Amino acid sequence: MDPTTRERLMQISTATLCTALFKRGLRNQCIQDVRPLNPGLPNMVGEAFTLRYIPAREDRNGIAVFQNRDHPQRKAVEDCPGGAVLVIDSRKDARAASAGGILVARLMQRGVAGVVTDGGFRDSPDIARYAMPAYHSRPSAPTNLTLHEAIEINGPIGCGDVAVFPGDVVVGDAEGVVVIPAHLADEIAAEATEMTVFEDFVQEKVMEGRSILGLYPPTDERSRSDFAAWRAERGR
Incomplete structure (x- = not known):
């Protein structure tokens, strides 16, 4: 396994991985x-x-x-x-x-x-x-x-x-x-890492009292711009 892939997967939840796999049509990996x-x-x-x-x-x-x-x-x-x-x-x-x-x-x-x-x-x-x-x-x-x-x-x-x-x-x-699946591990790890960063942002905003509508998924432009600023501020 690519060491970068292993390191990324150490930080990702199985829930997020299931969503990334589902996007590729893989429903039964848990x-x-x-x-x-x-x-x-x-x-x-x-x-x-x-x-x-x-x-x-x-x-x-x-x-x-x-x-x-x-x-x-x-x-x-x-x-x-x-x-x-x-x-x-x-x-x-x-x-x-x-x-x-x-x-x-x-x-x-x-x-x-x-x-x-x-x-x-x-x-x-x-x-x-x-x-x-x-x-x-x-x-x-x-x-x-x-x-x-x-x-x-x-x-x-x-x-x-x-x-x-x-x-x-x-x-x-x-x-x-x-x-x-072995042939998907690198791309799943990379995508799920990005998903995790966004989910951490969403969790923080929800705990602050923000509605999930327009935030999760980020259908509002404000949500996208807020995420970009949050990410830059935290270096993620």
Whole structure:
């Protein structure tokens, strides 16, 4: 990812990104029904590295599978690049954990930018204290082996009803997680940065008591000229 793009996305809300994507006809880029375990952290920004689960089958998914050093869940944790976001397709099933505190701690120590699952995490109180963003549907104590088999690393997945391809740019904040197609990341980041500046101006004026009519959107010439002056004054 272009470092400038990463820096810009660190300052942009998922709400603004959704609007910028909607302008391009992309309506379904917000991962559904996930929430941050640690909402006080800065934005999560990174390229997607994916892990896909399928339903577990009892003759394949005993506890002994973890003795295999190439087990896909363990290998994904060790192979996910620093600065990337591990995105896990758990089929929106949080009845068994997608991962737990130890594996998420390993991701954090390896410099991974964050982790997202449309299932659940076990050890969620521990993960909530980590200095790495983590998003899930709800806490889930049972091991993933009871319901999920890790089957594929870094292929296309669905997570929370969103198609995620390896290398897509994943952004999370206190509200949720948005997936930006890789080829659009630079232009979305640039446009959303401009949108954020204008929205900050609008928010300030609304808090001063100004009507949104003619201001948001800026259909009045006064709004456009006021914004230009506000922006120049603040060097934005």
